[in-house]
Amino acid sequence: MDEEPIDTLNVIPFVDIMLVLLTIVLTTASFIATGRIPIALPQTAHxxxxxxxxxxxxxxxxxxxxxxxxxxxxxxxxxxxxxxxxETSFLIRADRAIQFQQFVDVTDVLKQLKFTRVAVQTQNAAK
Structure with missing residues (x-):
């Protein structure tokens, strides 16, 4: 058996695969960073x-x-x-020093009354 060792390797298919993977990563990374797909909504005058x-x-x-x-x-x-x-939406603003049980009691009241639109307001930390 006269087999010759492979002296060269064709890298063009590997480059093609890497470019496709790079395109997929960049596309999904920009979607993840914004959290939504950017679209231009139609406009109306009224x-x-x-x-x-x-x-x-x-x-x-x-x-x-x-x-x-x-x-x-x-x-x-x-x-x-x-x-x-x-469908009423609620915004809960709680002082950071309150007892957690007070917050749980209020959210429990809203849950018992079947309200689903509840948001908690926070403040960005100063850098």
Whole structure:
């Protein structure tokens, strides 16, 4: 058997595969960085936006709860929120020094009333 050792290696297919992989990585990396696919939405001259205002729940130190600026208890919060539409969105602003149980109690009230649009406001740390 007269086999010759391979002296050369054709690297062109490897380069093609690497370029395809590089293209895939760069495409997905830009999608992951933005978190959404950029699209240009159609525009209209007479657009009517029905932007609902968030209901705000503020949790202060000492167990004080404010619902849209009015001081309430957990029970009155339940009564006021019961009359709202299920699509209502809530913004919870909690002081960092409150007990975690107070936050859990408020979110439990919203969960029992079947509200799903709940956001927690945070602040960026100063660099």
């Amino acid at each position: 657009a009517e936006t029905n932007k609902q205002k968030d209901k705000t729940i503020e949790l202060a130190v000492g167990g004080v709860i404010y619902f849209d600026g009015e001081q309430v208890t957990k029970d009155t919060l339940t009564e006021k929120a019961k009359d709202l539409a299920p």
